[in-house]
Amino acid sequence: xxxxxxxxxxxxxxxxxxxxxxxxxxxxxxxxxxxxxxxxxxxxxxxxxxxxxxxxxxxxxxxxxxxxxxxxxxxxxxxxxxxxxxxxxxxxxxxxxxxxxxxxxxxxxxx
Amino acid sequence: xxxxxxxxxxxxxxxxxxxxxxxxxxxxxxxxxxxxxxxxxxxxxxxxxxxxxxxxxxxxxxxxxxxxxxxxxxxxxxxxxxxxxxxxxxxxxxxxxxxxxxxxxxxxxxxxx
Numbered sequence: 001x002x003x004x005x006x007x008x009x010x011x012x013x014x015x016x017x018x019x020x021x022x023x024x025x026x027x028x029x030x031x032x033x034x035x036x037x038x039x040x041x042x043x044x045x046x047x048x049x050x051x052x053x054x055x056x057x058x059x060x061x062x063x064x065x066x067x068x069x070x071x072x073x074x075x076x077x078x079x080x081x082x083x084x085x086x087x088x089x090x091x092x093x094x095x096x097x098x099x100x101x102x103x104x105x106x107x108x109x110x111x
Numbered sequence: 112x113x114x115x116x117x118x119x120x121x122x123x124x125x126x127x128x129x130x131x132x133x134x135x136x137x138x139x140x141x142x143x144x145x146x147x148x149x150x151x152x153x154x155x156x157x158x159x160x161x162x163x164x165x166x167x168x169x170x171x172x173x174x175x176x177x178x179x180x181x182x183x184x185x186x187x188x189x190x191x192x193x194x195x196x197x198x199x200x201x202x203x204x205x206x207x208x209x210x211x212x213x214x215x216x217x218x219x220x221x222x223x224x
Contacts (some may be wrong), residue, residue: 021222023222031211033211040125040218041153041217041218042115042202042204042216042217042218043202043204043213045212045213046212048129048211048212088154092211096161097142097159097166098152098156098167099156099213100145100156101153101154102153102168103153104154105154
């Protein structure tokens with residue numbers, strides 16, 4: 001069963017706009033990762049943020065983590081049609097090597 | 112590197128038949144994971160191996176499912192007998208010890224009729 005929830009479930013925006021996706025979890029975590037999945041493909045790692053970090057940037061991606069609220073957000077700035085995909089948060093619980101994945105957000109970027 | 116390789120990419124079989132999914136992890140990676148993805152349940156971890164040894168199989172749904180890793184470059188996930196509710200996309204992923212990033216294969220889409 002999933003222990004990570006994402007919202008919105010689906011998001012449709014115009015090319016050039018920013019996209020924000022949110023992830024909430026229920027347990028204490030070691031770190032949190034974001035993955036992208038293009039239709040019919042495997043997941044691709046985007047970025048990792050550790051539990052002692054609050055914000056991290058990578059190109060057009062910005063990730064925040066609020067451990068007190070047990071939530072994270074992924075911001076994609078200046079979106080492109082190629083950003084169309086599903087985005088998943090994933091986290092490790094404490095010392096476990098298991099990754100728990102969120103339910104995912106389907107992003108559609110309209111040209 | 113070719114990345115994680117899975118075969119077959121698509122499998123259609125009848126209920127009751129045995130199904131074997133195959134995975135070749137990235138060379139040098141110490142961890143191998145098997146996941147199942149469905150619309151209803153999302154992405155679920157079935158089992159993972161470290162240095163070819165199964166570490167946690169608590170996600171394996173029932174005794175019909177079994178996984179092996181006879182060597183560092185090959186793993187199988189077997190379903191016997193298969194049932195329609197096993198229809199899903201099965202992913203294999205691998206990871207290097209000391210790194211958190213998992214590398215996923217393209218998946219095997221299984222349809223059991």
